[in-house]
Amino acid sequence: MDNWLPDFRLDGKAILVTGASRGLGLAMAQAMAASGATVVLNGRDEKNLEEACKAFAEAGLSADIAPFDVLDMDAAEDALAEIGKRHGGLYGLINNAGHQHRSPLEEFSDDAFQELIAVHLTSAFQLSKRAAKMMLDTEILDESKPVDRGRIINICSVLSSHGRPTVPAYAAAKTGLVGLIRGLAADLGPRGVNVNGIAPGYFLTEINKPLLADKAFTAWVENRTPMGRWADPRELGGAAVYLMSPAASFVNGHVLSVDGGMTAVL
Template sequence: MTLFDLTGKTALITGSSGGLGYAMAKGLADAGAQVILHGRNVEKLQRAQQALAEEHHDVRTVSFDVTDETAIEQTLVDLGAQGVDIDILVNNAGIQLRKPLIDTPREEWQTVLDTNLSSAFLVGRHVARRLIARGQGGKIVNIGSLMSTVARPTVGAYTAAKGGVRLLTQSMAAEWAEHGIQANAIGPGYMITEMTQPLVDKPEFNDWIINRTPARRWGTPEDLVGSVVFLSSPASNFVNGQIIYVDGGLLSVI
């Protein structure tokens, strides 16, 4: 369907050398977009690029610190010099910290906020400036979390950052919608990734997730593809400032 066709569009997905980011990048590529993979581990990034290239997808890679504004700007300048304009930005890069708030050092708190929240602001702002200048609109998809709305013990810094992502998304919509930019977010539930595998391997926690989630399973990275394609496509041209929770119904029950 043309509503979901991304042919001719270019998408930058931060933190996409593996996990959720890679699955979303592949989904966007399958929908016709040229994708730009991003990661700090160059070898892992190259493997991801090769995997998509083997499926005949048009793939580029960039590697920069999402908290470094100078590096962000230079990357976009370099892409522009190569004739590459970003139409779709997926702010996926992030980290987790599992530590009680009372034991969280200021430095670790700040690192989590910078990586999960400030990065979305910085990359989003620089991409938006270019989208506004081009005058053709665009899409920004921020990756939030269940913790954009609710909290659990020992992930306070992450919860604060992801709560900020939800309101940052609304602020982006409030300021940029008039320029034809749709800014929305996705809130993944408990997904099986390299980062969460230790939790999956804990029988007590795994049982809690299975019993707590109406779908009776963990999510997979591929479960995010439909939402990210929708929010990146013409099908969502009048959707702005929203967050779609992809959580198997977890937030719907008590």
């Protein structure tokens, strides 16, 4: 009898996660490592990455580090080449790195706008293009099965489909990621690389500390979210494992909302 159990294992797969020294990136990396992957943690602070990698090792999980700024493509290319040497290739990429800038529109500088577009959107395109080249070089050993050369996941947001005051650049970049996902899915899907997105809601992370300090906004999030609370970063791990795993082999060009129902209701 055929095995009808969906396969969520990631054994033997090397997966690069940008912005993975803390927050949602670290939580997704932990979940994928627990599912058997070798996760490569990216960030700009090598010391933080080494500490995180040590914690993975102590937990019996496989991890490596790739310290570079996602805006530095020369450094990124060097890191990807090193990942290929160490791990025999690259199966997955999660474009998660980013930061936030909040300001009234009339005070929002052009430079701040351009920087957020570069960090969230342009770097996702540039890294995806370079990672895809590595994935497309993967040798297919069993031609009787559907071609599976890798996965790319872009981390979107509830602001990929909704607006909020003071964050026009972030909303524009995250909305742009949805278009990028669709374009990459059309381009890479026929060649065995699935491209999808995850759109988190409001999570208890460091980037959201200014929001958490605002009691009125915290209450608004809880009232606006059908599940009535903020999310724990660990609650994003399952979505990342699913989209990276064989269980999602026919999912391509999709953005999975993990927001407690916030964007599903008025």
